[in-house]
Amino acid sequence: MLAFAIRRLIQMAGVMLVVALISFLMFRFVGDPVNQLVGVDTTLEQRAELREQLGLNDPVLVQFGRFVGKAVQFDFGISYQIKQPVAQLIAARLPATLELSLVSALFALLVGLPMGVYTGLYRDTLLSRAFLAVSLVGVSLPTFLIGILFIYVFSVNFGWLPSFGRGETVSLGGFWTTGLLTRSGLVSLILPSITLGMFQMTLIMRLVRSEMLEVLRTDYIKFARARGLTRRAINFGHALKNTLVPVITITGLQLGSIIAFSIVTETVFQWPGMGLLFLQAVQNADIPVMAAYLLLIAFLFTAINFVVDMLYVVVDPRIRVGGARA
Numbered sequence: 052m053l054a055f056a057i058r059r060l061i062q063m064a065g066v067m068l069v070v071a072l073i074s075f076l077m078f079r080f081v082g083d084p085v086n087q088l089v090g091v092d093t094t095l096e097q098r099a100e101l102r103e104q105l106g107l108n109d110p111v112l113v114q115f116g117r118f119v120g121k122a123v124q125f126d127f128g129i130s131y132q133i134k135q136p137v138a139q140l141i142a143a144r145l146p147a148t149l150e151l152s153l154v155s156a157l158f159a160l161l162v163g164l165p166m167g168v169y170t171g172l173y174r175d176t177l178l179s180r181a182f183l184a185v186s187l188v189g190v191s192l193p194t195f196l197i198g199i200l201f202i203y204v205f206s207v208n209f210g211w212l213p214s215f216g217r218g219e220t221v222s223l224g225g226f227w228t229t230g231l232l233t234r235s236g237l238v239s240l241i242l243p244s245i246t247l248g249m250f251q252m253t254l255i256m257r258l259v260r261s262e263m264l265e266v267l268r269t270d271y272i273k274f275a276r277a278r279g280l281t282r283r284a285i286n287f288g289h290a291l292k293n294t295l296v297p298v299i300t301i302t303g304l305q306l307g308s309i310i311a312f313s314i315v316t317e318t319v320f321q322w323p324g325m326g327l328l329f330l331q332a333v334q335n336a337d338i339p340v341m342a343a344y345l346l347l348i349a350f351l352f353t354a355i356n357f358v359v360d361m362l363y364v365v366v367d368p369r370i371r372v373g374g375a376r377a
Contacts, residue, residue: 059360063353068119070349074342075118127343132335137343141325145347146228147217148317148324152309154240155248160302163252167259171267172286182256189253194312198246198319205242213239215321247316251305258301262294303359307352 093101102108106117121127127137166186170179189197206214218239220228230236266272267290275285314326321327325344332340 056357056361059357063357066353067346067349070346071119071122072115074122074345075115077338077342077345122343122346127346128339130332130337130340132332132337132340137339140328140340141343141347142226144323144325144328147322148310148313148326150229150231151240151243151247151316151322151324152306152313154244155309155313156251156302156306157248158244159248159251159255159305163255164259164298166252167256168263168286168291170256171260171263174264186253186256189249190257194246194250194315195319197249198243198316201242201246202319212242214242217323243316243320243322246319247309247313251309254305255298255301258297259294262297263290266290266293299359299362303355303362307348307355310351311348 106114109117125138127141129135130137130140133140166182170182173179192200202214205212213235216239218230218235218237219233220230220236221232222228230240272285272290312326313322313324314330316322317324317326318330325347328340329344331337332344
């Protein structure tokens with residue numbers, strides 16, 4: 052298992068170097084940082100002096116090494132638009148995005164898994180068909196449209212839930228803010244979390260349903276029935292357990308997708324997270340913020356994939372045996 056983990060860590064490092072190269076090229080070839088930092092009255096001598104201070108006259112490899120070294124220390128420079136350190140901006144927005152993403156993932160898993168099991172075990176019931184209809188809507192409609200419909204129904208018509216913002220937040224240790232400890236924060240989280248998790252919920256439901264239908268037709272399930280095991284033991288002790296590997300895969304990868312593609316949901320609900328910050332950076336060509344966001348999302352993706360790979364080894368011993376033989 053240790054060799055398996057080391058190989059995955061080496062692959063993570065390679066992926067992060069590639070993403071760092073892409074982010075560096077954004078700094079290098081998408082606009083001139085000097086033009087973004089100075090005004091129109093700046094003389095050519097002042098521009099040349101600033102270029103020398105920023106190290107833009109150094110060789111490309113030296114600049115790339117400096118960029119990677121600073122990125123490892125979470126130093127991405129100064130925002131062109133806001134004129135503040137990018138690390139501070141991201142640190143202030145990161146709790147909101149992670150909070151929204153984790154709640155959305157929990158919603159998708161806790162709702163999608165039981166729905167998938169039920170539709171797999173009771174295919175012809177009316178409730179099962181209703182679940183499939185809901186999943187079809189969740190897959191078909193785009194996220195921004197679902198969010199707008201939720202706002203129209205639950206905020207505009209009924210006035211039950213807020214349509215924007217994060218609500219009241221509290222500080223934990225001075226570096227992390229959360230709305231999970233306040234009533235307005237919890238209420239404000241309902242609509243955006245359901246909107247963001249709807250597609251993932253339908254995906255998990257359909258995956259669990261298809262895996263359950265396939266497993267229930269296997270020979271060892273028939274043998275378990277012939278042995279006289281209870282239906283509960285067969286369905287949950289044998290069938291459901293063997294659907295965990297693909298479910299872990301989808302859940303892990305979709306958590307990364309939720310974090311990366313929360314931009315639309317944060318824009319619709321004006322959620323003060325990294326997605327909204329990235330969209331504003333794109334509108335203003337704020338390259339340091341864009342590069343930092345790209346690196347952070349890549350790191351989260353690779354870290355989540357690493358955890359999923361480790362869970363593979365725990366859930367399916369065949370992977371551990373295969374890795375040892377390799």
